[in-house]
Amino acid sequence: MVPAVADTGRLRIHGVKVDAHGRCAHWNGPGDVVAIRLRCCDHYFACYDCHRALADHPAERWPPADFAQSVVLCGVCGARLPIARYLASSARCPVCDVAFNPRCVLHHHLYFDVPAALARPLSESR
Numbered sequence: 001m002v003p004a005v006a007d008t009g010r011l012r013i014h015g016v017k018v019d020a021h022g023r024c025a026h027w028n029g030p031g032d033v034v035a036i037r038l039r040c041c042d043h044y045f046a047c048y049d050c051h052r053a054l055a056d057h058p059a060e061r062w063p064p065a066d067f068a069q070s071v072v073l074c075g076v077c078g079a080r081l082p083i084a085r086y087l088a089s090s091a092r093c094p095v096c097d098v099a100f101n102p103r104c105v106l107h108h109h110l111y112f113d114v115p116a117a118l119a120r121p122l123s124e125s126r
């Protein structure tokens, strides 16, 4: 059994084979360093699939009313970003400028109840 929790020194990221920067068994490229605190259990997870694998309940999304909450963790610099700032960041950490995986945008709806006005569909596909 692999450790399901990585200790970043500041807070813990839950996930399958998670590393200290928030990479996991599902997403482990150089830019997969974002962890998101889920509304349902208040834990940081490396990704949605990690939550599905480890939690005993369905994930709950953040509604737009909570987009000022700092629940997005940059696994490189440790900054906790408000959801709205993260969604506007065009796949870079606004604090340390590390490049996030641009394909994460395809999964924002799993974590955030993104209004259509804020959603930015990505033109290129995987």
Ligand SMILES: [Zn+2]
Binding pocket: 038, 039, 040, 041, 042, 051, 055, 057, 058, 059, 060
């Ligand atoms: Zn949960």
Ligand SMILES: [Zn+2]
Binding pocket: 015, 016, 024, 025, 026, 027, 046, 047, 048, 049, 050, 051
């Ligand atoms: Zn994962």
Ligand SMILES: [Zn+2]
Binding pocket: 074, 075, 076, 077, 078, 079, 093, 094, 095, 096, 097, 098
């Ligand atoms: Zn950062």
